Amino acid sequence: MDSRDYGHLNRRTFLQVAGTAGAAAGLASAPGGRALAQAAEKPNAAExxxxxSPEMIVYNAKLGVMGTPLNMLREHRFTPAEILYNRTHFPVDGVNKWVATTAPADRETVQNWTILVSGLVQRPKTLKVADLEQMDLxxxxxxxxxxxxGxxxxxxxxxxxGSGWEHGGMGNLSWEGVLLKPLLKSLDLSPxxxxxxxxxxxxxxPPVKGGADMxxxxxxxxxxxxxxxxxxxxxxKPIPTIHGGPVRLIIPGYYGNMCVKWVTDLMLMDEPTPSAIMQKTYRMPLMQVEPGKFTTQNLTRENSDPTYGFRIMSVVFAPLRGQTVKAGEVELKGVAWNDGVVPLTQVRxxxxxxxxxxxxxxxxxDGPYAWYHWQKSVKLDPGDHEVWVCATDAWGRSQxxxxLTTWNPGGWSWHGVDRVGFKAA
Amino acid sequence: MERRSSLHLFVAALLFFAGSARGAGIQIPEGPGSNLVYAKCQTCHDLQYVADAKGLLPAQWKAVLASMNDYGLEISDQEKSTILNYLTTYLGPNPPPAKPEAQAASIDGKTVFQQSCATCHGADGQGQPGYFPPLAGNPDLFKDSLFPVLVVLNGISGPITVEGKSYNGSMPAFDHLSNTEIAAVINFIRDGWGNGSKASQMKPVAPELVAQQRNHALSPSEMHARRENMESK
Incomplete structure (x- = not known):
């Protein structure tokens, strides 16, 4: 089964919903009247x-940052490359332009691609991606x-x-690769x-000298x-270049920033890297903090954690926010997930x-790290409705x-109960 | 056969640049310091981040600027305070109503250069190896009287070779600058750092010339084609 059934929504509704999302994206980027006219000239995702897909919501054209409209995201069990969100950290129009495609790396690139495995080891080794492809995947x-x-x-x-993501900064994917720990062990590095x-x-x-590396x-x-x-x-298929091909570290259950793309170096270390992208951003404060009193500059190793595993989360895929559905029997649907360490036990x-x-x-x-698909049929009278969804896992973790209680200065790890207003008629 | 292969190259070049993004054209409210934001911030990201962050509290804007330092932003203390003033005033929680900015009394090419160009091309026009070509002694300035105007208005990205060295940075369009500012800065660059002897053979750029070119936006591939054409002259 490669697509989910949302057949009760007709095509017109899809277009209405997509139109609303597009207009919202345009408005979000428009600081004034003059800019509204400019918004129309923004390059689309395909450019x-x-x-x-040109339907993607662009958050930063120069960086190639884009998200998926929910009406497209929900149609696929495995999110296709054409509509998978992207976050790259450096401009995709200069030295890194080679990444700006969903096409996989060509044969020659793969043949020449090596990964240096080093760090606190007696015997550093070099891995060839072409060899990885021949191992047990x-x-x-x-x-x-x-x-x-979010x-x-x-x-x-x-x-x-940061980018004003809604729920489209995610996807559900099937990855194949070589199991990391046994591979490291087989290299006889003597760490x-x-x-x-x-x-x-x-x-x-980085696009400038001295910029922090990813x-x-x-x-x-x-x-x-x-x-x-x-x-x-x-x-x-071979990994699309924009999504990290020919070789990407996939730590299931971990946020995208931890799953480094285009791997060239693996280092076994006693301390985490001092790079600003590790130490000063993508971190969640350990306590509740207030806007203006605690900024990203106040994040330290002592008072914050890196964004490693996903916070437990659920999202409504149907109905979509603002949609009108037929009153009577209404099917509520969506997905839920956590960091995969223990299973979800309940979606309410x-x-x-x-x-x-x-x-x-x-x-x-699809297993512990994938979307859990949830659904519930309810009887609804005509009028305005709001559905809330909340997931819980075997450790009692919930949303x-x-x-807003987890507001933090970088806007990371949103996992509040999803609240979706819609109409029945 | 030779003709055919050069056609191949041309088609390949077109295909390579066809996918290049146009400038994102994000605008921010005009105010003292807005030109500095256009000049300093778009090397690494377009201004959608800046526009979308409208409403940040002063302490947050200060933190944003500090973090940009980590990502490679190099600005003087004075530029930093100008930018911070701009961001907290015009993109803070209580921005003033938009009003047309009073025209600056006089426009000086050196000031425009320092604010808009020096970050990437260097205070002495020396450039950055591998990223941004030098302006001191750059023949592109003198082959075609119009080309520098087109670069400022449209930006240029994708690999280029200047005096046998290759550069692969990405220059955004600086079309937020006025016609007078663009003319002044090109004349300043054409006169600076030993460029002067060649400049004396060219007519200075007039604001009217900039105005004529403003409405003909060129795509990255058109910019490269234009540059190639100029090289072969």
Whole structure:
């Protein structure tokens, strides 16, 4: 089964919904009347990254940052490359222009691509991607999600810098690659006993001299690392270049920024990298903080955690926000996920602002790191309605009823109960 | 055969640049310092980030600017305070109503250069190896009287070779500058750093010339074609 059934929404509704999303995206970027006229001239996603759908919501053309409209995202069990969100950290129009395509790397690039495995080891080694492709590949079905996904919902409390993602900064993907830990072991590196972190760097380079590189460190002891792979395939094909091909570190259950694209260096280290992209951004404060009193400059190793695993989350895919559905039997649908360490145990929906809850049916046939698909049929009278959805896992972790309680200066890791207003007629 | 292969090259070049993004054309409210934001911030990202962050509190804007330092932004203390003043005033929680900006009394090419060009091309026009070509001694300034105007109005991205060295940075359009500012800065560059002897053989750029070119936007591929044409002259 490659697409989900949302057949009760007719094509006209889709177009209306898509139109609304487009208009909202245009408005969000328009600071004044003059800019509104300019918004029409913004390049579309297909002009920025070859092979992307022009329907994508562009958040930064120069950086190639784009999200997926929900009416498109929900149609696929595995999110196709053409509509998968993208976050790259350096301009896709200069030295890094080679990444701006969904096409895979050509044969010659793959043949010449090597990964240096080094760090606190006695015997550094070089891996060839062409060799990886010949090894035993394992499959990981996992959500890929930007740590900023949902950021715009925080703006109801206070603005944060960064792209105004709604829920389209994610996708559900099937990756294939070589299991990381056994691979490292097989290289006979003789690592120091002090090794605790894996630091990964990719081939992308900052657009100016002295700029912080996109380099990330993860704890080797965390459980998802046992499932991590050096991936060479996405959705059954060589990884699209924009999504990290020919080789990307996939740590299932981890936010996208930790799954380094275009891997060229793997380092076994005793400390995480000092790079600003590790130490000063993509971090969640450990306590509740207030706008203006605590800024991204106040984030430290002591008072914050890197955005490693996903916070538990659920999203409504049907009805879509603002949609009108036929009164009577209404099918509510959507997805839920967590960091994969323990399974989700329950997805509940509420139609009365959280006063009472009903359990939804859940399909988790794609495994612990994938979207769990939930659905619930309800009888609705004509009028305005609002559905809330909340997931819980086996460790009792759940979503805050008010997502604004985790407001943080970078706008990371939104995981509030999704609240979707719609009409029945 | 030779003709055919050069056609191939031409087609390949067109295909390569066909996918290049146009300038995002994001505008920010005009105010003291807005030109500096256009000049400094678009090397790494377009201004949608800046426009979308409208409403940040002063402490947050200060933090944003500090973090940009980590990502490679190089500005003087004075530029930093001008930018911060602009962001907190015009893109803060209580921006003033938009009003037309009073024209500056006199426009001086050196000031425009320092504000808009020096970050990438260097205070002495020396450029940055691999990223941004030098302006000191750059023959592109003198082959075609119009070309520098087109570069400022349209930007240029994708690999170019200047005096045997290759550069692959990306210059945004600087079309937020006025015709007078663009004319002044090109005349300043054409006169500076030993360029002067060649400049004396060319007519100075007049604001009217800039105005004529403003409404004919060129795509990155058209800019490269124009440059190639000029090289072969």
């Amino acid at each position: 920025i990254i070859q092979g992307k 394992v499959k990981r079905i996992s959500v890929m999600q930007c740590a900023g996904n 950021r715009s919902y925080y703006w109801a409390k206070a603005k944060t810098p 120091s006993d002090s090794v605790k972190f894996l630091t990964t760097n990719g081939k992308d380079v 380099i990330k460190s993860v704890h080797l002891a965390f459980p998802q690392l046992d499932d991590a792979i050096l991936a060479v395939r996405m959705n059954g 929906i509420s139609l009365d602002q959280g006063k009472s809850w009903q359990e939804a049916e859940v399909d988790n046939s 805050p009823l008010d997502g």
